[in-house]
Amino acid sequence: MRNLSFVDATSLTVGKIADLAAAQLRRGTRRSHVITGVAPLDEAGPSDLTFCEDSKHTTALRSTRAGACFMLRRFGSQAPDSVNALYVRAPHRAFVTIMYELYPAVLSSGTGSEVNTISSNASPHSTAAIGKDVAIHSGAVIGPEAKIGNGTVICANVVIGARVRIGRNCVIGASSSITHSLIGNRVIVHAGSCIGHDSFGYVRAPRGHLKVPHIGRVVVNDDVEIGAGTTISRGTITDTVIGEGTKIDSQVHIGHNVRIGRFCAIAAQCGFAGSVEIRDFVQIAGQVGIADRITIGEGAIIGPKSLVITHIPAGERWQGNPAMPGQRFFRCMAILRRSAASPVRTVR
C-alpha cells in the first residue's frame, strides 16, 4: 500500500477471501488473484482489497484500480472488469473481517516498541503477578501485588498501580495510568488515558472545601475499549463501573460512581458528572455533558453537544442544550431559523 507501513500484512487469494466472508463472486472473478493489503476505493491498487457499501461511493467505484472489492450485488455492474467483485450483504463488515486475517498483528501492535517480552527497562514490582506471554515495554511501572493476565501488552511508560488487576489479552497504551481498578479481559486502553484517580468531590466546611476521600474503585468489564486521553475517576464509597462491550472514545471524562451499562457507545469529549447512570445499549454523540445523578434509559440516543439535565426514558432520542426530545429540538431550531430569516424581527 505505501512505502512506509506500520503493520505487516500477510497475503490472501481472492478465493480465500471470498470463502472467509461467504461472498458470492461476480462472473469473471479470478479466485487465484493475490491480495496483500487494503485501501480506500480511490487509493487502492491491483494488490489491494477495498469495499463499496454506499451509493455515494459508486463514482469512486467506477474508476477504482483495486484488485478486489466487497460490494452490494446491485453495484456489481458499476465496478470495472479489472476488479474482482465480491458480493456480500454488509461490505464494510466483511472488509473488516478480512483485515484481521491480512494484518494478524494489528490489534496487539501497541507502540510496536517491543513484542512478547518484558523489557529490561520496565519496572515490574517483585510482588506483581505477571501472566504468560505478557509484554511489558520500556519504562512501564507495575506496582506491588498487581496482576497482569496472560497475553496482555503493557506499552511503554504505562503506570499500573498497586493491587490493580488487568485481565487476559488486554492492550494498555503508552503513557496511560491505571490505579485502584479491576480491568477485565480483552480490554483496550489507548495512550494517555487515566483510570482510577480521585475526582471532584468536596463538602463545604468552615475553611473552604473539604475534600471527600475516595476509597472506591473503577471496574472495567470485558471487551471495553477506552480512547486516548480519557479520564475515569474511581468511586468515592462505591465503584465506578463500565459495562461489558462498551466503547468509549477519546477525551471522555467519567466522574465518580458513574455506572455505564453494556454495549454502549460514547463518542469523544463527553463528560459525565458524579453518579450518572447509563443503561445498556445507549449511544451518545460527541461533546455531550450529563449532569450529576441523571439516569439515561436503555437504548436511548443522545445527539451531539447536548446538555442533559433531566432523566431520559428508554429508547428515546434527545438533543440540545438543555436536551429535549429530538423532534422538539429540531422544531425549536426550525422556528428560530425562520424567525431570523423573516423581515419582522420582534417576537412575542
Added chain:
Amino acid sequence: MRNLSFVDATSLTVGKIADLAAAQLRRGTRRSHVITGVAPLDEAGPSDLTFCEDSKHTTALRSTRAGACFMLRRFGSQAPDSVNALYVRAPHRAFVTIMYELYPAVLSSGTGSEVNTISSNASPHSTAAIGKDVAIHSGAVIGPEAKIGNGTVICANVVIGARVRIGRNCVIGASSSITHSLIGNRVIVHAGSCIGHDSFGYVRAPRGHLKVPHIGRVVVNDDVEIGAGTTISRGTITDTVIGEGTKIDSQVHIGHNVRIGRFCAIAAQCGFAGSVEIRDFVQIAGQVGIADRITIGEGAIIGPKSLVITHIPAGERWQGNPAMPGQRFFRCMAILRRSAASPVRTVR
C-alpha cells in the same frame, strides 16, 4: 467492605466516632460497637459507617444494614434499631471527617506503588533539592535545581522540570508533568495533568503565524487540587496564577496569563482562553468556555456548557450559549419550548 480494597482501614468504636464528630446519640446506640469501613446506605453492613443527609435517601435508610449512620435528628425515627444513629447538623461533612480517621493513608496513596522512599528507578537530578520524607516512585524524573518539599509524593513516571518548586505535603499523580512552575503546599495534582507548557499564542507574520515565546510561569497556591488530564499553560510575559484553595476538575484547559482567585470550584472540561480573570469564590459548572480577556466577578456562578463572551458581575448567576443572566436564560428556554409545542409554527 469488599474482597479487594485499595485502602487499608483502621477501626473506630461508635463512641469514638461520636466524640470526634461531636454527634448526639440516639437512645440505644452502643458506643462500643466497632466500625471498620464505610459504604453507601444500600451497600453498608454491620461494621460499616454510612450517612443520610437528604430526605431523598430515607427509603434506603429504612432498610439499611449499616452499623452506624450520621443523620439529621429528624430522620432518627426512620433508621432501623440495628443502626447506631448519630445525630449531627451536617451528616456528609461529619462522615468525611471520620473517613480521614478510618483511612489515614487515603490522601497520600497516589499510585500506591511505593511509599516513603526514593525508587532506585527514579531519576532525580543530582542538583535537585529533595526534602525529608519525600517519596519518588519509579520512572519519575526530577530536573536540575528543582526543589521538592518535605512529605511530598511524586508518583510513577511524573516529570518535574528544571528549577520547578513543589511545596510540602503535595501529591503529584502518575504520568503528570510540571515545568516552569511554582507549586505551593498541600497541592494535589492528579494523573496525566500538564502544567507549565506553552499555550496558543501567535502574531500574524508575512509567512503564517509567528509563535509568541513564553517566558512566564505557572504559580499554584496552597491547597489547590487539579484534576486528571487538566492542562495549565505558563504565561507569556506574565504568570498564570491559581489562587489558594481553588479546586479544578478533570480535563480543564487554562490558557496563558489566566488568573484564578481563591476558593473557586471549576468543574470538568471547562476551557479558559488567554488572560481570563476569575475572582474569588467563583463556581463554574462543567464544559463552560470563557473567551479571552473576560473577567468573572467575585462569587459569580456559571451554569453548565455556557459560553461566556461578556464580563459577569460579582455575585450573579449566568448560563447559556452565549451566557446571559440565569433568569433570562430560563425564560428563553421556556419560550422556545412552548413555541415548539404550539400548533402554530411560524414565529414573527
Added chain:
Amino acid sequence: MRNLSFVDATSLTVGKIADLAAAQLRRGTRRSHVITGVAPLDEAGPSDLTFCEDSKHTTALRSTRAGACFMLRRFGSQAPDSVNALYVRAPHRAFVTIMYELYPAVLSSGTGSEVNTISSNASPHSTAAIGKDVAIHSGAVIGPEAKIGNGTVICANVVIGARVRIGRNCVIGASSSITHSLIGNRVIVHAGSCIGHDSFGYVRAPRGHLKVPHIGRVVVNDDVEIGAGTTISRGTITDTVIGEGTKIDSQVHIGHNVRIGRFCAIAAQCGFAGSVEIRDFVQIAGQVGIADRITIGEGAIIGPKSLVITHIPAGERWQGNPAMPGQRFFRCMAILRRSAASPVRTVR
C-alpha cells in the same frame, strides 16, 4: 524581571533593538540604554522592553516604568519621558521578534531537564537512527527503527513508537506519545499529547461492536504546533494529515482520516469526528465540534462552541449549535433575548 526565572536572557541595547525591528526612535530615545528582559506595561521596570498596540492600553502606557516600548507612532505623546519609545507598525510582532533575540533558548527549553545530550536514563532502541545534536531526556523511549532528525529535543518520559519518523529541530514535550506517525521539521508537540493511536471505529456485528482495525498513519507536516493533551488518531485505511504551518491548541481531539489543510488555527478543546476535511487558512475557535465527513471551505471562520453538521463554504463565518452563518446566528440570539425581555411571554 523576576527573582525566579525559567529562561535565561541575554541583553540588547535599545539601538540594537531598534535596528533589528526597523523601528523609528522618538526624539530623546537613548540608543545605549540596556534591556535585559521583557514584561507587560504595568509590570515592566527600567531594564525591560514592553509594547503598546491598542488604545485600550494607553492608560497603562502613561504610567509604565519600562525601559523601552514598541508602540504605534500616534501613542508616542502618551509615553513617559523615561521610556525609550520605538515606533513600529506592528508593535506586538516587533516585540515577539526581539524576544527571540533576548531569549535564544526559549523554544528549545522543553522541560529544561537536560540539554544536548542523550540521557543515560533514556531508552533509545539499538536500531533507532538518532541524528546530530539530538537531546533525549530521562525516561524517553525510542522504538526500533525510529528516526529522530538533527537538532530535535525529546523531553522526559516521551514515547516514540517503532518506525516513527521525527524531522529536524522538533521539540516533543514531556510524557507525550507518538506512534504510527511521520512528523515533519520544526514541529512542536506539547506535553501529554497522544498522536497515532486507534480511534473510535466499529461496524455492527451480531455480538455487539466489531472494532475496525487501523493501519493508517498520522502525517504531520512542517512547522505544525500541537498543544498539550491533544489526541490525534491514526487513519483507518488512509492517513490522518495535518498541513504545513497549522497550529492546534490544547485538548483538541482529531479523529481518524481527518485532513487539515495548511496554516489553519484551531483553538482548545475542539473535536473533529472521522474523515472531516478542513481546507487551508481555516480558523476555528474553542470547543467547536465538527460531525463526521463534513468539509470546511478555505478561509472559513467558525465561532466558539459551535456544532457543525453541514458543510461550510469557503470564506464564510459561521457560529452556533447547530452552526449557521454568523449574521443569522446573531439575529437568532437577538430575537431570543428580546423575547425574554418582553412582558408577553407566549410565542406563536
